[in-house]
Amino acid sequence: MNSLTTAERATAVSATEQFRPAFHYTAERNWLNDPNGLVYLNGTYHLFYQHNPFGPDWGNMSWGHATSPDLLQWEEQPVAIPCDEQEAIFSGSAVFDEHNTSGLGTAGNPPLVAVYTSAYTEVSPLAGRQAQSLAYSLDEGRTWAKYHGNPVLDRASAEFRDPKVFWYNGGAASYWVMVAVEAVERQVVLYKSADLKAWEYLSTFGPANATGGVWECPDLFELPVDGKPEDTRWVLIVNINPGGIAGGSAGQYFLGAFDGVTFRPDSTVTEGHQQDGSRMREYGWLDWGRDYYAAVSFSNIPDGRRIMIGWMNNWDYARETPTGDWRSAMSLPRGVSLTRVDGKVVLRQQAIDPFSPAGSPIFSLGRQPLASGIVELPTAAAVARIDVEFEPGAAKSLGLVLRAGEGECTLLSYDVSEGILRLDRRESGHAGFHGSFPSLETVAVPLTDARLRLQIYLDRCSVEVLAQGGLTTITDLVFPAEASTALAIFAEGEGAHLVALDVVGR
Structure with missing residues (x-):
């Protein structure tokens, strides 16, 4: 019988724990990837994420959960939305439905609503499809229930996923907007809804710029340029795998305008350059390294800050990193803003500093x-x-x-x-x-x-x-x-x- 002694087991644990970060979030055990459902509510930041509750490899996709008062110290919570025999729980977002538009809470106790991708298994009547579904919480994210009418948006597609939802305040009308992807088509698709349940198609963006892999985990938000509220741009985030600037996984961004229906970029660099990548360095990249992917931003932060977190890994080798019974970490949270440099508007990122004031x-x-x-x-x-x-x-x-x-x-x-x-x-x-x-x-x-x-x-x-x-x-x-x-x-x-x-x- 080949078994480890206590001393050998302790040595093996030590060898893998030496890589566990001191100030980046990791799950205590098992697999972690894309950040999901980033939301702030009543003094608490909620980080949900793709998680395998049963092992250190990708599979059994569920939403893990961690909370923090300051984006620096994280406490792991029980699995929020577990997979079951009919569906895996793929990436998505969470919103605070303050006015109970969904009817899933009450006026006195409005819900947190998670909008996630149902990846239907072979035993499901919708086998092979990816569609968008809801879960809701009436106790500030501690427990969750799936909506009985799921899925709420089904395009009969096998690669329709990663919904990011936000409330759009327009001059003529206000409503929820969903930004999702048809991944292999390299398209961002936009929908609107009054209640998070019934969705109406708005528009499609893409393919554009980097198209060497599938598009995933989009985000769309408005930021002032150099802090001036009269001068704003909308930022469209599109993560891509493979085809990143450093190889494998990466995130790109577009700047432009959004009128509640269509995103129109200020410019794209697309014509004739997808095959040889000759103009890849002209695109807007969130990060020029190999290990910043699936980055999305928090919703409902009261002071208007825009803060993002990415998965600190790369699909090229994520399944093989030498960390034992835990695998992968999140990046530091980063505040993002827009500024002009030599007349061009660009994205600036500043880390939420784990060394201030503790360092x-x-x-x-x-x-x-x-x-x-x-x-x-x-x-x-x-x-x-x-x-x-x-x-x-x-x-x-x-x-x-x-x-x-x-x-x-x-x-x-x-x-x-x-x-x-x-x-x-x-x-x-x-x-x-x-x-x-x-x-x-x-x-x-x-x-x-x-x-x-x-x-x-x-x-x-x-x-x-x-x-x-x-x-x-x-x-x-x-x-x-x-x-x-x-x-x-x-x-x-x-x-x-x-x-x-x-x-x-x-």
Whole structure:
């Protein structure tokens, strides 16, 4: 009989737990993917997500559930909406039906309503279809009941999924809007409803820009440009797999106008460029790394902020990451806004900082010239925020060596002449579990006032880089040895200066 001793079992647990994040959400056990049903209600943020309650691999799709008072400390709750023999519970959204338009609650106790994709099994009368269904909660998300009239929207399609629902306040009329996808057609389809039950078709958007994979997990919301309420754009998020800018899974965004019926983008880059990808870098990408997917935003946040969370993984290798009986984490929540850069409106992302106010400075450097070479810093950085600002000057390249140890490191470098930021995880540690995991991510990052500003969040299995105040982001998983905590700074060529470097730990 081949069985583990207690000591061997403890060693195996330790080997997988070394990668469990300190400040990114993970389920205690089993599989996790797309964030679903992000909603705020009465002081609590609710994170629902795709979850297998029975094992660490994809399957038995149900809605897991976690809650937080601050988007930083999460408490796992019981499974919210479990699969059954007739349907798997695929991705969707949740809304607070404040005026009880659905009739699923009362005026005195309006419901939370989850709008999810029913993926019907072989034993269902709707076998093979994906259609949209409702579940509701009358106790602020603690327990859920499925609506007896499900599905509420059925296009007789096998690939119709991922509804994001919001309340649209129009000049002539107000109603619920559903943004969903016909995934293999690379189309976003929009519907409206007065009660969340009966839906009327509005319009279709796409295919457009990146179409190298199926479209999934859309979102649509309005944001002011540079905080000016008289100048707004609508942001349409469309996640894609495969076909992302760094390979495999990714999220793209379009900016434009929405009149309650049709989304019209300011521009698209589509004609003749889907096959060779020659203009991929002109598209709007949420993140330029390999591990930021299915990102969607919270509803009902009272101060008007728009906050998104993504799944920190990639379908290319998600089933094989070396984390044992738990698998996958969520990204840090990110506040998103719009700003103008050189006359162009672009998306800015800023992390909800897990080190403020709980963190404390553990190492700092002030302004100084950078000689050509590598300088190891006298501090460890495994779970930390690193704020660094460079003046590259005449140097050829510069950057940071992260999570360094014996024979391994993750390299964040900036090529000065090309204006390219690179994150290299090819020698980051345990990288051989899948052929596509070792990777080098690249993105153009222009200097601002001749300076490069980087904010880097290190956790036990991830690196999130926000460049130039969040105008560009790169998110990648890494699986270094537990002892690989060294941090170094480097330059190639003379003429660069470090303006400041601060390491904040917990």
